[in-house]
Amino acid sequence: MSAGTVYGVGLGPGDPDLLSVRADRLVRGARHIAYFRKTGRPGQARTLANELLPEGVIEHAMEYPVTTEIPLSDPAYNAALSAFYTDCTKRLRMLTDAGKDVVVLCEGDPFFYGSFMHLYTRLKDDVPVEVVPAITGMSGAWTATGAPITWGDDILTVLMGTLDEDMLAKNMANADALVVMKIGRNIDKVRRALRTAGRYETAWLVEYATMPNQTVQKLSDAEGKVTPYFSIIVVHGQGRRP
Amino acid sequence: MSAGTVYGVGLGPGDPDLLSVRADRLVRGARHIAYFRKTGRPGQARTLANELLPEGVIEHAMEYPVTTEIPLSDPAYNAALSAFYTDCTKRLRMLTDAGKDVVVLCEGDPFFYGSFMHLYTRLKDDVPVEVVPAITGMSGAWTATGAPITWGDDILTVLMGTLDEDMLAKNMANADALVVMKIGRNIDKVRRALRTAGRYETAWLVEYATMPNQTVQKLSDAEGKVTPYFSIIVVHGQGRRP
Numbered sequence: 493m494s495a496g497t498v499y500g501v502g503l504g505p506g507d508p509d510l511l512s513v514r515a516d517r518l519v520r521g522a523r524h525i526a527y528f529r530k531t532g533r534p535g536q537a538r539t540l541a542n543e544l545l546p547e548g549v550i551e552h553a554m555e556y557p558v559t560t561e562i563p564l565s566d567p568a569y570n571a572a573l574s575a576f577y578t579d580c581t582k583r584l585r586m587l588t589d590a591g592k593d594v595v596v597l598c599e600g601d602p603f604f605y606g607s608f609m610h611l612y613t614r615l616k617d618d619v620p621v622e623v624v625p626a627i628t629g630m631s632g633a634w635t636a637t638g639a640p641i642t643w644g645d646d647i648l649t650v651l652m653g654t655l656d657e658d659m660l661a662k663n664m665a666n667a668d669a670l671v672v673m674k675i676g677r678n679i680d681k682v683r684r685a686l687r688t689a690g691r692y693e694t695a696w697l698v699e700y701a702t703m704p705n706q707t708v709q710k711l712s713d714a715e716g717k718v719t720p721y722f723s724i725i726v727v728h729g730q731g732r733r734p
Numbered sequence: 735m736s737a738g739t740v741y742g743v744g745l746g747p748g749d750p751d752l753l754s755v756r757a758d759r760l761v762r763g764a765r766h767i768a769y770f771r772k773t774g775r776p777g778q779a780r781t782l783a784n785e786l787l788p789e790g791v792i793e794h795a796m797e798y799p800v801t802t803e804i805p806l807s808d809p810a811y812n813a814a815l816s817a818f819y820t821d822c823t824k825r826l827r828m829l830t831d832a833g834k835d836v837v838v839l840c841e842g843d844p845f846f847y848g849s850f851m852h853l854y855t856r857l858k859d860d861v862p863v864e865v866v867p868a869i870t871g872m873s874g875a876w877t878a879t880g881a882p883i884t885w886g887d888d889i890l891t892v893l894m895g896t897l898d899e900d901m902l903a904k905n906m907a908n909a910d911a912l913v914v915m916k917i918g919r920n921i922d923k924v925r926r927a928l929r930t931a932g933r934y935e936t937a938w939l940v941e942y943a944t945m946p947n948q949t950v951q952k953l954s955d956a957e958g959k960v961t962p963y964f965s966i967i968v969v970h971g972q973g974r975r976p
Contacts, residue, residue, distance in 0.1 A: 504754070505867070512869060513758050514751040564974070573976035601873050602882075609882040610975060616880075625747075625877040625944075627754060627867050631843050635867040638858075640844075640851040647905060648892040655887050663889060666908070702867075732806070733852060734815035 494619040496588035499595045500602040500612060502626025503540045507702040510632070511544075515624050519544045522595040524587055526552040526580075528607050530559050536722070537597040552587075552594070554580045560677070564654065573610075581614040588619045599722075600629045605652070605673065630671045632701035633724040636708050642669045644732030653678030657685050664689035669729030676721035683711070691727050699723040736861040738830035741837045742844040742854060744868025745782045749944035752874070753786075757866050761786045764837040766829055768794040768822075770849050772801050778964070779839040794829075794836070796822045802919075806896065819852040826853065830861045841964075843868045847894070847915065872913045874943035875966035878950050884911045886974030895920030899927050906931035911971030918963035925953070933969050941965040 501518050504510040511519070519525075519541055529535025535553065557576050562569040587594050602608040602623050615621050630650065634641040642648050649667035651660055653674045664670055664685055672682055675697075686692040695711040699719060711725060743760050746752040753761070761767075761783055771777025777795065799818050804811040829836050844850040844865050857863050872892065876883040884890050891909035893902055895916045906912055906927055914924055917939075928934040937953040941961060953967060 507756075509756040510754045510867065512746070512752045512754060514749075516755050570974075570976045577976060601869075601877075603876050603884075604873065604882075605884050605886075605888075606882070609885065612882070613975070623877050623880075625752065625869050625873040627843075627869055628873065631846065631867040631870065634845050635843075635865050638865075640846075640848070640854070642845075642847050642892070643851065644847075645894045645896050646847075647894075647897075649909070650884070650890040650892075652887045652889075655889075663908075666905070667891070732812075733855070734812045734819060 494585060494588035495591040496593045497620040497622060498584055498588060498611070498615055499593065500598055500608045500621060500623045501595050502598050502601045502606075502624055503537060504627040505600065505629045505632025505702040506540055506700065507632075508540065508543055510627050510702055512624060512626060515626060516544065518595050518624065519597070520546060522546065522549055522593075524550045524552065524592055524594045525597055526554055526584060526594055527597040528554050528556060531555045537599050540599065541597050552583060554583070577610040577614060580611055584611065584615065585619060598626070601626045604628055629701060629722065630673065630724055630726070633671070633698040634726050634728070636698050636701045636706055637696050637726055637728070638708075639728050641671075641726065642729045642731065646729030646731035648729065653682045657681050657688075660685035661688040664691050664727075668731060670695075670725070670727035672725040674721060675719050675723045675725060679717075679719050682725065686711070686725075686727075694727055696726045696728075697723060698726060736827060736830035737833040738835045739862040739864060740826055740830060740853075740857055741835065742840055742850045742863060742865045743837050744840050744843045744848075744866055745779060746869040747842065747871045747874025747944040748782055748942065749874075750782065750785055752869050752944055754866060754868060757868060758786065760837050760866065761839070762788060764788065764791055764835075766792045766794065766834055766836045767839055768796055768826060768836055769839040770796050770798060773797045779841050782841065783839050794825060796825070815852075819856060822853055823856040826857065827861060840868070842871045846870055871943060871964065872915065872966055872968070875913070875940040876968050876970070878940050878943045878948055879938050879968055879970070881970050883913070883968065884971045884973065888971030888973035890971065895924045899923050899930075902927035903930040906933050906969075910973060912937075912967070912969035914967040916963060917961050917965045917967060921961050924967065928953070928967075928969075936969055938968045938970075939965060940968060
């Protein structure tokens with residue numbers, strides 16, 4: 493085992509005031525941080541942590557070789573990402589082998605659709621890894637709508653906008669409460685699926701939940717709108733309530 | 735509108751270090767707190783906040799008139815709970831009308847299957863209410879298992895153990911990743927449904943996630959075990975991973 497520890501620290505939905513006490517302490521006390529970003533961009537995780545980072549912190553940016561240039565279904569996508577994660581693992585191990593701790597900044601909750609998982613599975617047998625859970629982006633989104641997401645025995649289903657339209661529609665019809673993530677360029681497909689499932693009129697669109705530029709609107713009022721990848725669609729459950 | 739504010743503060747899964755920075759600040763600075771509990775018990779939310787409460791804080795315990803003595807399906811259950819929530823609302827309004835702020839301590843995330851929602855809907859048109867989201871109990875549980883809950887396009891479904899067995903089995907078969915909450919006396923039914931759905935062998939049981947008495951085990955290794963109501967069953971997704 494390496495002498496240093498990798499901390500996979502969830503930063504939550506965006507507002508620095510919504511980091512956990514533990515995450516806040518780890519980020520403020522970090523000597524080495526690492527984070528994913530798209531080449532040429534500051535990186536969402538790095539931006540969220542901006543006000544918290546101590547002076548002199550050493551930064552290790554991990555830049556995706558591809559994001560949306562190659563379709564997910566292309567084997568080249570998988571090969572490029574796999575090599576990338578292996579390379580990131582080596583960089584982190586060089587630090588932990590030298591006895592240094594590294595805080596990996598993660599948007600949302602690290603184990604919930606996060607990229608950190610790809611490092612975690614490659615590191616966990618050789619390096620001490622601690623994962624700090626966080627408030628999910630979807631919790632930030634449903635809180636922003638000002639209405640509870642689930643009541644009583646409601647079934648909640650979480651769907652990615654990257655799924656095919658039939659799969660989306662079938663699962664949307666079946667659930668009581670719904671969250672759809674990874675919207676962006678999938679928005680038109682997601683709208684059609686919500687219509688097919690009879691859930692379009694009660695869907696809400698939340699952009700930049702808990703951040704200063706947060707917007708909350710009925711999805712039907714955002715017709716034709718271009719939305720960021722990290723926007724979230726919420727359909728509230730209507731279950732038992734005394 | 736009342737002059738005081740009601741804060742619905744999510745305490746997260748249990749570890750006080752996992753409160754958000756905002757929740758921690760609100761609880762430590764509270765003059766008035768309120769919380770639900772079963773009559774004669776200290777109350778889980780109150781217990782979680784124990785180390786954080788300032789000296790001299792004024793406590794308002796809200797004691798459920800019934801919990802499991804009457805079946806959920808009995809109209810008397812709904813009537814008793816409805817009268818209870820209305821009474822709690824009146825107590826909180828007396829405080830806010832007098833200009834006092836009240837922190838309502840909530841286990842988990844207030845808008846995710848929480849009792850606070852029943853106060854929120856009754857208060858929100860007359861009293862300023864702020865809801866502080868939190869790390870959900872299920873995030874605490876899947877982090878405790880040491881394995882990510884969802885990958886790639888995995889579909890996550892959250893089910894309550896109180897649902898009937900057919901409904902449970904059907905939804906368990908359909909999802910990639912699963913969380914089952916409200917276990918307790920529903921454990922045998924939930925086991926049968928998991929078996930029917932072919933998910934029993936890969937299910938994990940987490941009790942008291944993130945708390946000092948946390949246990950994590952394969953559900954199949956806990957045969958015959960009595961589990962608390964707040965234990966959580968997790969089945970991890972196996973989606974795309976480069």
